Amino acid sequence: MSRILGLVIVCATAWLPAILMAGEPLLTVSGSGLSKEYDRAALMEMGKVEITTTTTWTDGQQTFTGVPLSAILADAGVTAGTIKATAINDYAVAIPVAEVLGQDWPIVAYELNGEEMSVREKGPLWIVYPYDSDPAYRSEIVYSRSVWQLDRLEIEP
């Protein structure tokens, strides 16, 4: 297993220059025999959905722009299992794929108020639900899944 993983890393390293050219990867989707990286342009290509809402972490109305998580899963060919969404500070939460597939929400936001988010501003990516639209989105579980400073999704069977 570790050998295969090593091989994957070697191959990825071999392609690194091409990737750099294409832009710094913001999100890594891995696990279950796949490994994909998405830069800002790739994410922006997949979709652009806006959510304007307040959040428990910020002050006032915020407008998030991003791509539905379901779209990313579809792009990555994920149909089952559990997503382990992990932030830069290694905060991680499990999201069942079944709860995301075919849903509009959540989105993986790449812009806040029309601007890219720096790590200092909880970027580069943020899993966001439309919290104001439904009390169901103001639950403990939803808040825990709203991962900010997101940088990788690991798919577990």
Added chain:
Amino acid sequence: MTDLKSNPDTAGLDRLGKYRRLVAGLVAFLGVVAASLVAIWLLSEDARREIDKLAVANADSTQWSLAQFEVEFLLYHNALLNARQDGAGLADVRRRFDIFYSRAQIVKNSANFRDVVAIPEIGAAMGRVNGLLDAAVPVIDGGDEALRSGIEGLIDRVLAVQPDIRAISLAGVDVFAGRSEAQRENVARALVDLGKLAFALLLGLLAVVAVLMFVSGAARRRNAELGLTQSRLQAIVSTSIDAVLVIDRKARVLDYNGAAERIFGYSRQEALGADMSALIIPDHLRAAHDAGMKRYRETGQKKVTGAGLLQLEARRKDGSTFPVEFSINSADSPEGEVFVSYLRDISERVASETELVEARDRAVAGEKAKADLLAVMSHEMRTPLNGVLGTLQLLADTDLDPRQRAFVDVMNTSGQTLLDHVNNVLDISRLDAGKARPNTRTFALPALVNNIADSLRGQADLRGNALTVTLHGAIADKVMGDEPRLRQILFNLLGNAIKFTEHGTITIEVEREPGSDTYEFRVIDTGVGIEEADFERIFEDFVTLDASYRRAVEGTGLGLGITRRLVHLLGGEIGVESEIGDGSVFWFRLPLPAAQQAATVAPQKQDAQPDAPRRSVLVVEDNEINRMVVREMLLRQNCEVTEARDGQEGVETAGLRPFDLILMDISMPKMDGTAASQMIRSGTGPNRETPIVALTAHALPDDIARFRETGMDDVLTKPLSRDRLVTVLSDLCDAPRPGAEAEEDDLEAILGAEQTVIVRQQALAELSAGLARLEALQAQGGAGEAIGQLAHKMAGTAAVVGFAAIHAELAALETLGSTGTVPKIGAAIGRVRGLLSEKGAS
């Protein structure tokens, strides 16, 4: 027994009221329950919301965030320390700074931490942390070299704010602990509220259960009471002596008690469910009954129901019918309207009523027979009395010395009084029938009283009584009144006084009441007297006071009864005062107006009324003289007279033309008056409706009734009185009647003196011829019937011309003709001969 309610209306109202109250109560109860449910739901919502609040992570894992704040601060501190030690790891410093920076922004901006930051010391601490961050940004972003050289400074700042970070963390723990506490309290409060309401609802439900239990208990008690009432009612019905039937609207028997079984003969099993009409209604009433039931079903109109006690016939099982008394009423029952009827067999009562009615009828008939007998007896007494008087008359005509003549006078007076008496007894039926009228004439009152006293003085002397007359006041010499009846009254009272007094005094007092025409007569004796208790009774018929009196005196007991009738007839009053042993006073008062002139005949003697309508009268009479007299009378009343000689001729004549009046003799050859009247009445002739008046010499009440039955309207008795004739004419021909009051049969007044002489002579001639034929018939050995017929014809003649004595004799002979013995007939003929010779007949 069907369930009955005594008063359906009230019961209905009660029921309706209860129903309304029940519905209102139910609605109120449902309202309370609904309100409670709503309240519970609202409270549940509230509690759920509070619990939801617990579930909603307002705090995001707020505690965790705070913990991370400190952790990430320490990681940043650690990264700085590592970089200072080996000069590498700058990238890690930057990452840790960014992460800490983000976390600090969250603590600074997030609403969750606003309460914490609002605490002044914490606000200050937060300000210092921000100061650290803001100061570090240029160093962090300033390139590796600048960072490497600025690390020491960054570490110093970190160490400076370390207590602040700690303080913020601890404050957060406090605030969040308090917030959780408040949240829990809210939940608890909501749950307590919910519990309270649920408890209240439970209490309400318990109350409802209690009410329902009470209601059901009341219903059970009421049911028990109803059951008792029911059984009591059942007992009443089953022990009732009257039959009780309950039927429904279709007349089917619903209930039938023991008395009904006994009365009608059907058993209860037979009767229940059967059609009442077929069961107990007799055939002849069934159609009416069914029609009544049908009418009631269609229109609701009740005739028998609720009408109280009624009487009808009912039928038993064996088909016999019997009278019942019943009442019927309707009532409500669960099966709809029913009729309850009580029936009582009243056969025995009806039978006894019938018996009573028959007994009464028999008594009345007996009374009538007695009255008739009395009348006939009196009538029969008259005949020999007439003989005595006639013979006395003959005796008076012979040579008598003064003493003998005085005896004859007394005998004559007494005989005359006796005849009046008999006549008056005969009149009792007329008096009682209200037909008698006073015969008012002028007479000398003092002379009358003295005369009566004289005639009775002999009797009084015999018993040792003195008889005196006392006249008080201004007594008129001549007064207007009914002399014979006054004479009879006085005679009766004096006779009684003499009978009941021995060796005493009898006084007749007459007193005119001052200023009036009323006279009071008093007959005072010193005899045995009468008890006060008997004052009223003695005036009744056939009353004699006691055995001792009856032994002492003889009498019919009629005297005072007749006397009272007579006094009343004459418009007076009578009474008695008496003391046992002291004697009696019988008094009476009569109006006796003084006569204007001494010898006037009644002034209303005008003949034909000039303006009287001309009436056509048919006279059917076989006696020529009678015909003539009647004709003359009628002509003077402005009538047109047609004559017929017997019944047959009368019927024929009546068939030819209409008449206003028909006068019909009764006894006639060929066809008698009753048969002729019946033929005229039953035929189709023009006189079918004409009044017919019977002419007859003497008529008993029964005869008169018989005449009326055959269709005659009135009866005129011979001798004909002008006044009666005028009355009949005006009554029956509907014309004004002349104001004649006095009955006056004086033939002279009608026909005039000359004509009267002629008529009387003719009559005498006819009567003499008749007498000869009578004697011839008698000599031949006397066919009684022929003698009777001849006597009748002759009696009619005698009556018309006013030969009263001869008429009476002949009338008696007529009766004797059919029933009498040969010697009696002979005697009667002899008396007629005597009377005729007295009249100067040849």
